[in-house]
Amino acid sequence: MLNIRSASSNDTDDIWRILEPVFRAGETYTLPTDITRDEATAYWFAAGNRVFVAEEDGHVLGTYYLRANQRGGGSHVCNCGYMTAAHATGRGVARTMCLHSMEQARKAGFRAMQFNFVVSTNERAVKLWQSLNFEIVGRLQAAFQHPSQGFVDALVMFAPL
Template sequence: MLIRAATAADRAAIAEIIVPIIRAGESYALDRAMTAEQALAYWFAPGNSVFVAEVEGRVLGSYYCRANHAGGGGHVANCGYATQAQATGRGIARTMALHSFDHARAAGFRAMQFNFVVASNVRAVWLWLSLGFEQVGRLPGAFEHPSLGEVDALVLYRSL
């Protein structure tokens, strides 16, 4: 698996990954009706470093990394990750996560924080906890899941 910086040529492949995830409405607190262009604008927002996970020349995952906040919070990174639905369970998210830790350290970040991890996304929660994140907060009923109703969102944090 190759993790590399995303290029303009990767935009369509990234859209194919992130748009269905956004539309499902189960893990990102984003407007489910976002167009592909809006989703890509979010993923490639100014200040985001964007990467893709490539297997045999095919983009199967992507992540972005950015500062969680400006000013006094600028030393803490925040990332978003997405894996092609058909490629789950192949270690792509874990590989991207480990890459993101190295990237964030090299960019001068000293910690990483995820502000809004949907508690019902058990695979993601398990992955982050297994990689050393601590749950430092719980937001009761903060996420409106399309089939489960109100579910908690977690705040996860780890030093780099």
């Protein structure tokens, strides 16, 4: 059974093991592929981020952060980033984390969730977010340079909470 809990500094090694291959691949996040461990974990645990891990039998299978998307007049909309360990893909980890994040966001007083930059070639994520009632509300043409597919679109996805 998947358990989602707040992350602590004790989870940094497990989180880095999930982040590193995704960041190195350069296919879904707008971060340098040569990002260091310290830079990557500082990004994930940035001030204002609430970080969670999804674990099964004590093994971390995924992680996500939840934060306000904007400040001031836009602070009622949140943003999240999700990552699942490669060996756990296809097991519902991302879906469970997204549902958990939506619940956490509601409890924190957010009224909507927005994903600012979903790479269009990340078809599994796009399909998953759409199944959870996220709509594509914007398309940024050729906004992402994919390492093997060249310039591809990025999507802005939004869901009321």
